[in-house]
Amino acid sequence: MSVSERDILAAMSKVMDPELHVDLVKAGMVKDIRVSGDTVKLKIELTTPACPMKGKIQADAEAALKGVPGLKSFDIEWGAQVRATGGAAPGQGQALLPGVKNIILVGAGKGGVGKSTVAVNLAVALSKHGAKVGLLDADFYGPSIPLMTGITERPVSPDGKTLNPMVKHGLKVMSIGFLVEPDQALIWRGPMLHGALMQLVRDVHWGELDYLILDLPPGTGDVALSLSQNMRAAGAVLVTTPQDVALADVVRAKQMFDKVHIPVLGIVENMSQFVCPHCSKTTNIFHHGGGKKAAEMFNISFLGEVPLDLKVRESGDSGVPVVAGAPDSPEAKAFMEIARNVAGRVSAESARAIRLPVMQAR
Numbered sequence: 625m626s627v628s629e630r631d632i633l634a635a636m637s638k639v640m641d642p643e644l645h646v647d648l649v650k651a652g653m654v655k656d657i658r659v660s661g662d663t664v665k666l667k668i669e670l671t672t673p674a675c676p677m678k679g680k681i682q683a684d685a686e687a688a689l690k691g692v693p694g695l696k697s698f699d700i701e702w703g704a705q706v707r708a709t710g711g712a713a714p715g716q717g718q719a720l721l722p723g724v725k726n727i728i729l730v731g732a733g734k735g736g737v738g739k740s741t742v743a744v745n746l747a748v749a750l751s752k753h754g755a756k757v758g759l760l761d762a763d764f765y766g767p768s769i770p771l772m773t774g775i776t777e778r779p780v781s782p783d784g785k786t787l788n789p790m791v792k793h794g795l796k797v798m799s800i801g802f803l804v805e806p807d808q809a810l811i812w813r814g815p816m817l818h819g820a821l822m823q824l825v826r827d828v829h830w831g832e833l834d835y836l837i838l839d840l841p842p843g844t845g846d847v848a849l850s851l852s853q854n855m856r857a858a859g860a861v862l863v864t865t866p867q868d869v870a871l872a873d874v875v876r877a878k879q880m881f882d883k884v885h886i887p888v889l890g891i892v893e894n895m896s897q898f899v900c901p902h903c904s905k906t907t908n909i910f911h912h913g914g915g916k917k918a919a920e921m922f923n924i925s926f927l928g929e930v931p932l933d934l935k936v937r938e939s940g941d942s943g944v945p946v947v948a949g950a951p952d953s954p955e956a957k958a959f960m961e962i963a964r965n966v967a968g969r970v971s972a973e974s975a976r977a978i979r980l981p982v983m984q985a986r
């Protein structure tokens with residue numbers, strides 16, 4: 625019995641992408657089918673190299689191929705092509721950054737919860753997963769990305785108007801902190817903030833990026849509003865600490881993003897649990913589980929939790945994010961998982977943007 629390309633497509637159309645809730649054929653993920661007698665070679669192109677569902681998709685695809693009558697062997701080549709949610713903001717003619725596929729905002733209801741730590745480690749983690757990533761420090765009131773990435777040089781302007789981003793830890797990086805003296809008081813008023821922010825977004829040679837991560841200032845809606853008027857963001861990651869009182873801040877942050885129509889991708893709980901390096905006893909210094917509770921309350925995704933650990937603070941201060949400097953640590957692994965979950969949520973948003981039939985828009 626000979627096998628046809630149609631048999632392979634029929635088998636692949638029974639395999640669902642659990643994140644996109646659509647089958648692999650409809651999602652355009654099955655490529656280059658080459659049938660030769662009773663064997664087939666094909667390519668499955670995931671929607672991100674950080675796909676959180678690769679294991680499940682692989683197992684399901686292999687099982688489906690094993691069920692094709694007459695097929696003796698198969699060879700699947702795995703690839704990834706990040707899909708874009710980027711594009712023009714409502715009412716704008718064209719995309720502000722056509723080379724940037726997805727803009728991910730990292731925000732928090734209040735300061736000091738580890739928003740910048742999450743932004744920088746998320747960026748490095750996505751890059752380690754194989755994506756092209758940029759990091760923009762939009763925290764104009766307290767830019768900490770220069771310290772956290774260990775970048776002390778200043779960016780070069782090739783023409784007196786535009787800027788080349790700095791490159792470190794596999795990322796393209798830009799921060800207002802590169803352009804003003806560290807001790808200069810950063811008091812920004814509305815129009816000035818908007819102008820400076822748009823310059824950093826628009827006048828930097830970001831090139832081709834799968835993800836541009838923006839570290840937002842805490843609490844305030846000014847930056848989110850400016851951004852939403854000028855570009856379409858894939859969504860926002862909300863960072864919180866676990867105690868119940870932090871819930872009120874999450875509520876505020878969620879309401880702020882809702883108001884400017886930026887989807888919330890999910891919640892990260894930072895400083896989750898402390899594991900004593902001496903006796904390995906776990907202590908819930910800031911309580912535990914508030915992030916998950918908030919996610920359930922709003923019916924949004926819980927993206928993961930990061931332990932409270934000295935290494936995270938030290939690595940932030942020394943300019944080598946924990947994901948880069950201690951990749952085998954539990955904290956780095958937590959960030960790698962968070963990056964997978966964020967990438968999965970962004971893929972789902974991109975499927976919605978191109979109107980694939982996503983059933984569950986969580």
Ligand SMILES: Nc1ncnc2c1ncn2[C@@H]1O[C@H](COP(=O)(O)OP(=O)(O)OP(=O)(O)O)[C@@H](O)[C@H]1O
Pocket residue numbers: 732734735736737738739740741742763766768842894895896930931932933934935936937938940941
């Ligand atoms: N999981 C963690 N374990 C230990 N220290 C952490 C952790 N997360 C963040 N920190 C430390 O807490 C401090 C505040 O973190 P960070 O600057 O990322 O917070 P932020 O929310 O961005 O603050 P800001 O509001 O000032 O921008 C930093 O010294 C950082 O190294």
